[in-house]
Amino acid sequence: MALPADLAARSALSRVCSHCSVSFRRQAGARLPNGLFQASQRQQQQRSVHSKCPPPRAAVDNNVPKPAPTSVTKRFSSGFAFGSNAPAPTKTEKKRVLEADDLFHSFTNSPIPEIRKRAAFMRQYARCNHPDHQPHGNLAPAHVDFECPDCGIPVSCSKEHWADDYEKHLEICDTLRQINEDDHDLRSGRFFPEFEYAGPQIDEALINMTNWDTFLYTRSFLAIDDDRSMRQATRLLTYPVTIASVLHELSPYNLKSGGRLTAEGLKSFSALRYTLHPPKNGGGMDIKGLRVEAPPVRLFILGARAESSLPRDVWVQLAHVFPGSRIHLIFIGPESMTNRDNEFPLPPRTATNPFGAIVEDRVWPTMKISTIVDYYHTLHKTGHFYPYDPYFDCFVMFHPGLGHPASSHEWVETLPMLLETKAPIIVTGYTQEDMERDVAWVNKTAHGEFDMLLEPGENRFRSLRWDLNDLDPQDVSAGNWGVWAFRGKRYETTRKDSE
Structure with a gap:
């Protein structure tokens, strides 16, 4: 019996390397079923992904260009699907404004x-x-x-x-x-080849997570020879790759000298890696090949802002790094719909959807994304995500501002609940000062109630592009510059034999 078109295509694509899959996509992209390869043109929308800073940096968000509408996405689809054979620009397409040797202009007299x-x-x-x-x-x-x-x-x-x-x-x-x-x-209007991302990873090719160069090479990304293009690419990829670099079995963070991983960290991350790297079970696409699958790994992105509006092809990289497991990304925070104005109004809160979650179910066959515009401690009190399992759950906070004077009060109620779950919590910071301020706040607020999993330090996969705080031109930072991790302390019980 012939397989359906989408299953046959997926079966074929799973047996070729990522280089071949990219070539196949370019030659027959128009015939692929919807959802197999979402065109990378969404990166071409040229969103200015503003750094998620704690107040008072929030005012800067008003000056960030909004995402391009869906019609713009459709206009670029053929160009990304066929690469060098892209048709000539139409009158509705955005034309090039600045050449590569004409990028320096004063802000006041900028042509943009x-x-x-x-x-x-x-x-x-x-x-x-x-x-x-x-x-x-x-x-x-x-x-x-x-x-x-x-x-x-x-x-x-x-x-x-x-x-x-x-x-x-x-x-x-x-x-x-x-x-x-x-x-x-x-905003120059040029074509961005660095935003065309690699496809599925074949089993025989191991991913090297030593640094950006080795990661992009072993993931079969198109070669990026220009420093500026590398900065633009890493500005988006830093979010999923930072998570992957900590949770992957070949993580550069280990128990060796300078590896920064602690003994407690090895225990927690080994549990997650057991789920994210399951053994082959001999399953197939027919009835005889059905196998029991583990529940999806839930990654809770707390205090989500800019990262929730990233093109979905960026987040799909997590599914390619962990092809054997299912992943559920959950963006939680009152500003988790920032830069997603075209998706308003929010869904109504009903009995089946009590928090009005926006669910993107088919981002990738093994990935699902949910967005909830609410505080995490509100959800935790209702038991909405209960029970929590260290083998399947992980919390991530990108630049949360835990110790920032203007935002620390928002985390006072949340922190004890996070420690109660005993699940690992990955935190990043803009700068070393920002990271150390967050660590000091956690030490002060929950002293003796948490275990350090990953010692604070520079993130190997930080954004190579620098960001400017518009409220203070002297304040320069980089997305996810530093990374560290902790979880609620586990108390070992001992039995004392009676005499």
Whole structure:
């Protein structure tokens, strides 16, 4: 009996390497059933994925370009499906605005309207950091107004203060110029081959997670030879790959010297790895090949903001890294629908969907994504996700701002509930200072009630692209710069024999 078209295609694709699958997709992409290979054109929408910062950085979100509508996605489908054989741009397609050698422009005089609006926002809210404006200085606070000619970003209230503090500004001037050019490149209208991601991983090819280069190579990504293209690619991939680098059986974080993994961490992550790397069970596509499957691994992304709006092809990379298991991503947080305005209004809260969750069920045959616009502690009290199992559950918090003065109060009620689950909690930070502040807050709030699983340190798969805080031009950070992990303490019971 002939197999259905979608099952036959999946069976064929599972037996070829990722290079061949990409070639097959380009040649016959138009004939593939929907859902097998979602076209990578969604990366072409050129979203500016704003860093998820704790307040007071939240105001910057208003200046981030919104995602392109669905019609734009459809326009680019043929171009991504057939690569070099893409048709000529139509009148409705976005034309190239800037060439590769014309990416540096001052924010105020930028040819990109979104960047000019960003400059106006900075002039209205960002403060000059000259010592004269500090509390011990002799001048009142003032907004930035003068743009450095070397980086093109408003950094001082006047040319005199910029020149007077020029030596300090030189420490980040080159980085600010790089941010300037990267932002213009993202909106230049060029074709982005770095956003065409690799497909399924064959069983015989092991993934090397030593660094970005080895990961992209062993995952059969298209070669990225340009530093700027690498920065643009890692800005999105850092979210799923950071999770994978901690949970994978070939994780670079181990018990060796400098590996940062603790003995308790080995216990917790070994449980998850047992589920994420199941042995072959001899299953097939016919009735005789049916086998009992384990429940999906649930990854709770708490305090979700920018990461919830990432193109789904980015998150599907997790399914390719763990092809033998099913994964359920659950984005939770009051701002988890940021940059997803085209999906409003939210579903009504009903008896079958009490929290109005948005469910994307067929992102990939082994991956499902749910989004809930609510606080985690509200869900925890209802027992909505109960029971929790260390073999199937893991919490992830990207830049949560646990120790930030403006956002730490939002986590006071949540932290004890997370520790109660005994499931691992992976946390990232923008900078070393941001990460250490979060660690100190957890130590102070739950002293003696948690075990460190992964010692704090720099993330091997941090974003290589730098981000600028529009409220403070001197504040430069990188997405997921640092990573660490902890969980609620497990108390071992001992039996004392009676004499």
